[in-house]
Amino acid sequence: MIPKLNIVPFVSVDNMMKLVLSIGVERFLTELAEVVEEDFRRWESFDKTPRLAAHSPEGVIELMPTSDGTAYGFKYVNGHPKNSRTGRQTVAAFGVLADVGNGYPVLLTEMTILTALRTAATSAVAAKHLAPRGARTMAIIGNGAQAEFQALAFKSLLGIDKLRLYDIDASASQKCRRNLAGFGLDVTICGSVEEAVQGAEIVTTVTADKQYATILTDNLVGSGIHINAVGGDCPGKTELHADILRRADIFVEYPPQTRIEGEIQQLAPDHPVTELWQVITGQIPGRRDPRQITLFDSVGFATEDFSALRYVHSKVTGTAFFEELDMVADPDEPRDLFGMLLRAAA
């Protein structure tokens, strides 16, 4: 993109919003989902490792690297449930794409908005393979920062047109409905989880509390539904009652990470799960039975961020939606780093 060796293109929050709006949120989600699915299809070509998490009493800071042997990507992301009290995001992120051949970064980008988009796109990719055919109605339990992105990804990829919202804070549901006005969704705000899940073929749980919670109890889960469990994503943070897990067929991104962080941390370490990439490649069937309960126990994996980074890198090239950061030292002679410093003094 840029010939100067010292320069790394940087996509700020403002430029990310401009990029998303210039493409259109729904088209962005659809195209991103294609890249996510493409990368799941070549799952075996990725260098995979559970994310490196630094836990503290207040939250977690994580690094999520991966590589396909040609490009390398990583995301920095935090999770601090109390952050909203001080006006901060509970989840904020940025990421880098780099060239494996020379190790130089080729993109630095905000990933707070991008993570919301890639999480929603991944949920929708999983649901394409797991949700009941012809599903039209989705319940969303937890109507915070992720909710609208989930709604639009499921609309764009699956044709969901009815939403049933529930949040312990009714103003969050109202915010969500207000934001989705004009997107062609029929939105109902519900007074309880029980009411929200009525008639829903897909139930998305996306709450933020860092604790063992029971957003969904077993009696609320009827046969045939698909559960998209997004909020339980670190040790000690779950959303579903364990009895639901025992009735469901469970699909995960990367078992070594999900066993620690996902809903299945509540189960025995050898409880059978299916890897999503095996469904996407056709090695293992997704939904087999209209009465089956399918559960996508989503925690977010590095390859999804990699997909998002390479999608943004491809889209931002040739646009004005990035700045040039002087981030890599570029002396006239690579071995003369000190000389560059001396010449800067002159």
Next chain:
Amino acid sequence: MIPKLNIVPFVSVDNMMKLVLSIGVERFLTELAEVVEEDFRRWESFDKTPRLAAHSPEGVIELMPTSDGTAYGFKYVNGHPKNSRTGRQTVAAFGVLADVGNGYPVLLTEMTILTALRTAATSAVAAKHLAPRGARTMAIIGNGAQAEFQALAFKSLLGIDKLRLYDIDASASQKCRRNLAGFGLDVTICGSVEEAVQGAEIVTTVTADKQYATILTDNLVGSGIHINAVGGDCPGKTELHADILRRADIFVEYPPQTRIEGEIQQLAPDHPVTELWQVITGQIPGRRDPRQITLFDSVGFATEDFSALRYVHSKVTGTAFFEELDMVADPDEPRDLFGMLLRAAA
């Protein structure tokens, strides 16, 4: 430093050079060495993990995180020996300091120059405890990007005033001597390693080839010297003949990482080594005997980058040597990320 929640201060390469020059290279190295030593002294308060390395045939990309429970830091760094052929640095880096309490980054900075400074500062801290008292002469084998930084750190912290340089490429030695003119060092360019080590009380090896090399053979190492082995820092990359290691008392940063990456990868996994922090805290003596060969098997550890990040953060505050990056999404209401996107359209 900045009240706006979306803003992260960014120190570019240009601003890093301005910061270093405004402080003065030698004072920067001395102050940074104090911070490095301070952090080694509270070694046990750090969350430590070997760096996360992605190896490829061309090189390596690494993430090096650590935290003291209050601040979190990580460095991204590559190592690509062939990079100089295309005008790139063999080692380029950037890093982030963040607040553990809310997970938000508080500093993004170039670390190519900063890594050279922190590596030299750390070498000098180790040598303060390990080199013969009153040492005045240092040999530097390998006169690339690191050499001048090593020279000035050893001058500032130990009083080294005679340098004996050797590189397989004589122009690198000449570049090094030229750059060091005016710093009060008596510099001799030597025609061989054997000549360079003559009379040197300290021998620094800092070559870049990614292979098992034998820069120093056993017959060249006399009793009483301190070896500062900087260049051998990844699997398959060493500089010293194993016989030297067997005669020396070996000091390392973090054994789980050094056993994989350092000179000691050539030895049995239980070969005795001493951890540098134990010497710095006084738990274990450093040099005990004038005839002893001491070896600092340096590979570079995350806490040293953490020290460098917090030093730069403290020095850059209140200066003009940073830019403001719009890196963290800051909606009016934290849970209304999508609404921020919608409002950006208006």
